[in-house]
Amino acid sequence: xxKQKTSKLxxxxxLALLELEGLIEFIRTTNPDLNPAQVWTLTAFVLNQMxxxxxxxxxxxxxxxxxxxxxxxxxx
Numbered sequence: 596x597x598k599q600k601t602s603k604l605x606x607x608x609x610l611a612l613l614e615l616e617g618l619i620e621f622i623r624t625t626n627p628d629l630n631p632a633q634v635w636t637l638t639a640f641v642l643n644q645m646x647x648x649x650x651x652x653x654x655x656x657x658x659x660x661x662x663x664x665x666x667x668x669x670x671x
Contacts, residue, residue, distance in 0.1 A: 618638060622637050
């Protein structure tokens, strides 16, 4: 893998981690009594349920496909 591809991959991973932190913070707001381990457990649950959420919501799935196409075309 070239340095440029590695750099793009590392940037994408960093972006995903930053977004995950945002999800964790959002989940924490559901109940202030949750301890950190419980917040992470709920986050894992949400991530696990996402494929089913997309399957049950065609509009959401279509939005995901549109964004994927834009990413491929380097518009995002």
